[in-house]
Amino acid sequence: MCGIVGYVGFRDCTDVLMDALSKLEYRGYDSAGIAVFENDEIKVAKSKGRLADLAEKMKKEGKPAGHSGIGHTRWATHGEPSDINSHPHSGERVTIVHNGIIENYKALKEFLVKEGCCFKSDTDTEVVAQLLDYYYDGDPIATISCVTKELEGSYALGVIFADFPDTVFAIRRESPLIVGIGDKESFIASDVTAILRYTKNYYLLEHDEIAVLSRYSTSIYDLHYHKLNKELKTADWDISAAEKGGYEHFMLKEIFEQPEAVKTTITPRITDGLPDLRECGITMEKLASFKNIFVVACGTAMHAGVVGRYVIEKLARIPVNVEIASEFRYREPIVSEGDLVIIISQSGETADSLAALRLAKSLGAETLAIVNAKGSSIAREADMLIYTHAGPEIAVASTKAYMVQIAVMYLFAFELALAKGMTDEAECRRLTGLLLKTPDIIQDVLKNKKETQYIASGLISADSLLYIGRGLDYALSMEGSLKLKEISYIHSESYAAGELKHGTISLISDGTPVIAVATQSNLFDKTISNIKEVKARGAKVILVCRDSYVPDKDVADYKFGLPDDIEDLLMPMAAVVPLQLIAYYTSVLRGNDVDKPRNLAKSVTVE
Numbered sequence: 001m002c003g004i005v006g007y008v009g010f011r012d013c014t015d016v017l018m019d020a021l022s023k024l025e026y027r028g029y030d031s032a033g034i035a036v037f038e039n040d041e042i043k044v045a046k047s048k049g050r051l052a053d054l055a056e057k058m059k060k061e062g063k064p065a066g067h068s069g070i071g072h073t074r075w076a077t078h079g080e081p082s083d084i085n086s087h088p089h090s091g092e093r094v095t096i097v098h099n100g101i102i103e104n105y106k107a108l109k110e111f112l113v114k115e116g117c118c119f120k121s122d123t124d125t126e127v128v129a130q131l132l133d134y135y136y137d138g139d140p141i142a143t144i145s146c147v148t149k150e151l152e153g154s155y156a157l158g159v160i161f162a163d164f165p166d167t168v169f170a171i172r173r174e175s176p177l178i179v180g181i182g183d184k185e186s187f188i189a190s191d192v193t194a195i196l197r198y199t200k201n202y203y204l205l206e207h208d209e210i211a212v213l214s215r216y217s218t219s220i221y222d223l224h225y226h227k228l229n230k231e232l233k234t235a236d237w238d239i240s241a242a243e244k245g246g247y248e249h250f251m252l253k254e255i256f257e258q259p260e261a262v263k264t265t266i267t268p269r270i271t272d273g274l275p276d277l278r279e280c281g282i283t284m285e286k287l288a289s290f291k292n293i294f295v296v297a298c299g300t301a302m303h304a305g306v307v308g309r310y311v312i313e314k315l316a317r318i319p320v321n322v323e324i325a326s327e328f329r330y331r332e333p334i335v336s337e338g339d340l341v342i343i344i345s346q347s348g349e350t351a352d353s354l355a356a357l358r359l360a361k362s363l364g365a366e367t368l369a370i371v372n373a374k375g376s377s378i379a380r381e382a383d384m385l386i387y388t389h390a391g392p393e394i395a396v397a398s399t400k401a402y403m404v405q406i407a408v409m410y411l412f413a414f415e416l417a418l419a420k421g422m423t424d425e426a427e428c429r430r431l432t433g434l435l436l437k438t439p440d441i442i443q444d445v446l447k448n449k450k451e452t453q454y455i456a457s458g459l460i461s462a463d464s465l466l467y468i469g470r471g472l473d474y475a476l477s478m479e480g481s482l483k484l485k486e487i488s489y490i491h492s493e494s495y496a497a498g499e500l501k502h503g504t505i506s507l508i509s510d511g512t513p514v515i516a517v518a519t520q521s522n523l524f525d526k527t528i529s530n531i532k533e534v535k536a537r538g539a540k541v542i543l544v545c546r547d548s549y550v551p552d553k554d555v556a557d558y559k560f561g562l563p564d565d566i567e568d569l570l571m572p573m574a575a576v577v578p579l580q581l582i583a584y585y586t587s588v589l590r591g592n593d594v595d596k597p598r599n600l601a602k603s604v605t606v607e
């Protein structure tokens with residue numbers, strides 16, 4: 001959940017670390033800090049709050065000057081956000097930054113206290129710093145190797161030793177870490193976007209590999225000090241992908257990137273008008289063999305799975321269970337050989353989703369990952385892999401990742417239906433053709449962003465609201481509601497419209513805003529009846545429906561129209577856009593930090 005960086009080279013280290021951290025702030029933003037070798041001495045600057053607070057502090061107190069060091073942006077797990085609990089943490093000779101959680105930190109701390117160590121912070125990270133110090137015998141690699149054997153949990157560590165100036169050491173287990181290679185400079189970072197300004201070349205550090213970055217070379221070793229020859233990878237994103245590019249917020253930029261993201265994700269997976277997922281390890285024979293499907297994910301990614309369930313069950317007639325990963329992993333799920341478990345994740349590092357993937361594999365199921373972040377743990381461990389090509393998603397609130405996740409679910413469902421003999425090639429081609437048209441449709445819907453601004457202006461003082469719909473519209477309501485509460489901090493719930501009268505309708509009183517989604521023709525009349533029920537009880541209804549429908553006064557106060565020429569099945573790809581924009585503008589109008597909502601982090605690597 002935190003972001004770590006490190007640098008060795010010829011540039012001003014503080015500037016590089018601060019710049020790289022600014023690209024990782026989405027991972028956590030309650031405190032930040034750096035440690036830099038200044039004239040062979042380690043200088044630390046750290047502060048509670050955002051990176052901007054640290055910059056401000058350094059403006060007043062002076063910034064460390066040097067050419068090598070480590071940095072951190074934090075999402076607190078152990079110990080409240082404070083100056084003291086901010087990373088880096090130090091022992092006498094060792095200073096570290098850490099992303100992850102040390103599960104056995106209490107036992108290690110007790111041991112160290114008995115040995116006479118004094119602790120300043122409440123963090124699990126300081127225990128690692130002190131332990132490194134305790135065992136340090138002048139050989140950094142041997143010490144790191146020995147200490148990590150004692151650690152339980154997850155970590156990506158950047159480590160500097162006082163007597164090894166201008167050298168940065170790094171190791172990871174579970175938490176992600178890459179090693180960037182530039183011209184006479186090298187980097188470590190939790191995510192490649194942090195270093196794109198300087199280089200696109202990087203190594204993916206595997207579990208228990210130790211990187212040593214010095215002025216003259218960068219090497220990677222295993223725990224036994226064997227030097228490893230690793231494949232140098234090249235990022236296919238450029239720096240503009242990780243910058244706002246004139247938009248006020250990353251979230252808005254990412255919403256507007258959706259048409260392109262869908263195109264880039266879908267087009268290469270279509271051959272002769274039909275879905276073709278062979279490059280992802282998915283063959284028609286394999287698809288035909290699956291008996292049950294489980295989709296396991298968290299948050300927005302799980303909502304993409306709910307859309308997928310409707311589409312797969314409708315077209316391929318295979319039962320699909322959609323599960324929250326944190327529940328799935330602990331409820332002894334009945335999953336076995338012949339089942340397919342699909343894990344959806346933007347980051348590919350979500351702890352619960354990763355654990356669910358491992359559990360599914362251990363139970364004998366085949367696993368398919370739908371992942372955006374290249375080389376992430378989930379991508380690497382699944383049997384089959386479909387990358388979504390959304391580019392980096394920086395805003396904590398997921399938008400374009402959701403869009404491409406559902407686009408992939410459609411493509412997958414079409415091919416599955418064909419493999420199962422539930423549809424023929426002609427129909428599959430027709431559906432695939434419709435999917436290919438969705439980028440233009442999304443583009444059209446985006447043109448109406450002003451309307452969503454207007455809708456948002458009516459929501460900003462609401463205490464609570466409801467999202468309702470049926471079928472695919474209900475699936476979409478779940479996502480609309482999460483988006484709104486996540487960034488506007490207004491309480492909201494999504495409800496199956498037909499279920500309201502079994503309890504929830506009592507929440508409706510005069511002026512309660514209700515966002516109703518009604519795009520599915522077979523359920524349309526039923527949904528309208530449900531909407532009338534809330535309207536009659538005083539709700540202020542915003543209706544998202546096809547353009548051609550003109551609601552009476554007893555149905556809606558405001559209508560957001562979607563193009564008429566979209567097939568019901570594909571409607572979520574258009575209808576989610578106003579829901580994203582309504583959430584976005586509500587957050588903006590309430591003066592919130594849209595891209596970094598309170599208490600959250602983009603990559604949830606703790607369970």
Ligand code: M6R
Pocket residue numbers: 298299300301302344345346347348349350353396397398399482483486602603604
């Ligand atoms: O990286 P992942 O897709 O696995 O993340 C899952 C959720 O944490 C994520 O979708 C979260 O719900 C978003 N912040 C929602 O906008």
